[in-house]
Amino acid sequence: MRGTLIVSLDFELFWGMLDVCPLEDYRENVLGGRAAIPKLLDLFQKYGIHATWASVGFLFAENASELAAYFPGEDCRPSYEKKDLSPYPRFQTIAGGEADAPCFYAPSLIRRIAAVPGQEIGSHTFSHYYCREKGQTAEQFAADIRAAKAIARDSGFDLKSVVLPRNQCRPAYTQILREAGFTAYRDEENDWIHRKIQFRPLQRGLRLLDVYLPLTGLGGSRPKNENGIWNLTGSRMYKPIFPPLAFLEGLKIHRIKTQMRHAARKGLTFHLWWHPHNIGVRTGEHLKQLEEIFAYYQTLREEYGMESRNMAEAALACARTQEERP
Numbered sequence: 561m562r563g564t565l566i567v568s569l570d571f572e573l574f575w576g577m578l579d580v581c582p583l584e585d586y587r588e589n590v591l592g593g594r595a596a597i598p599k600l601l602d603l604f605q606k607y608g609i610h611a612t613w614a615s616v617g618f619l620f621a622e623n624a625s626e627l628a629a630y631f632p633g634e635d636c637r638p639s640y641e642k643k644d645l646s647p648y649p650r651f652q653t654i655a656g657g658e659a660d661a662p663c664f665y666a667p668s669l670i671r672r673i674a675a676v677p678g679q680e681i682g683s684h685t686f687s688h689y690y691c692r693e694k695g696q697t698a699e700q701f702a703a704d705i706r707a708a709k710a711i712a713r714d715s716g717f718d719l720k721s722v723v724l725p726r727n728q729c730r731p732a733y734t735q736i737l738r739e740a741g742f743t744a745y746r747d748e749e750n751d752w753i754h755r756k757i758q759f760r761p762l763q764r765g766l767r768l769l770d771v772y773l774p775l776t777g778l779g780g781s782r783p784k785n786e787n788g789i790w791n792l793t794g795s796r797m798y799k800p801i802f803p804p805l806a807f808l809e810g811l812k813i814h815r816i817k818t819q820m821r822h823a824a825r826k827g828l829t830f831h832l833w834w835h836p837h838n839i840g841v842r843t844g845e846h847l848k849q850l851e852e853i854f855a856y857y858q859t860l861r862e863e864y865g866m867e868s869r870n871m872a873e874a875a876l877a878c879a880r881t882q883e884e885r886p
């Protein structure tokens with residue numbers, strides 16, 4: 561079996577950051593992320609990288625009034641205990657469309673991405689939905705997913721792959737995804753730091769170290785079929801340059817390449833992911849690092865036959881392999 565490189569991007573503009581910081585503090589990253597997308601697409605084409613763009617449903621809308629037409633009824637919207645997680649109140653304050661509110665809408669970019677070979681438009685839910693947050697219900701999640709499917713369908717896309725915001729998966733919710741016709745999702749990294757360390761600050765510290773040093777080993781996984789939907793577990797987030805540890809950037813890229821080589825040799829899947837806004841500042845430096853990674857994929861393709869697939873393609877290939885087994 562050949563190794564597979566999956567690339568996925570959580571495409572959310574500012575919708576995924578509403579509860580993190582004020583827009584003024586992050587506008588440069590979001591707008592820089594938009595500007596980086598065409599350059600990233602050029603690199604994807606140059607190196608034959610297939611990727612899934614898991615897009616927040618709100619991004620598909622041309623403007624606020626079009627978006628509002630897809631909203632679930634009031635009682636079907638997420639009733640999070642932490643009120644600032646819901647984007648619906650914030651929506652009331654955003655006027656206009658993509659030209660006036662480029663941090664919130666992106667239909668032109670979605671069309672541009674979809675026009676590039678190998679790029680899949682996937683889902684990051686309709687409203688950047690948090691599946692493990694207190695206060696919300698499975699019915700509300702199902703309504704969110706229906707809205708995501710509807711707005712994408714009316715833009716000409718049949719969504720097959722999903723990335724759940726903050727990787728908050730739950731078995732009952734994956735069943736809802738399956739019933740809605742999704743064939744793949746990206747679960748969070750399944751390593752000992754995630755499994756065994758419950759104390760959040762320590763978990764964060766160890767995860768940061770693991771970006772540079774092989775604390776969790778070489779990773780890579782084999783896709784699992786969970787009653788009809790493929791779990792394409794994430795292997796590594798491509799972390800943007802962290803200024804205090806900028807002197808370790810060489811180790812970061814070395815670590816990613818080592819993991820890729822391991823997957824290529826062992827016939828495993830290496831799933832690399834990030835957000836466009838992660839590369840919205842210092843874009844040139846980030847694209848240079850990514851180009852080094854993509855060029856390395858080409859080397860592994862020649863040496864081991866490694867293949868780049870988006871999530872839908874990977875799910876399809878897994879299904880075929882499963883059928884061929886005696």
Ligand SMILES: [Zn+2]
Nearest residue numbers: 570572576725
């Ligand atoms: Zn997100």
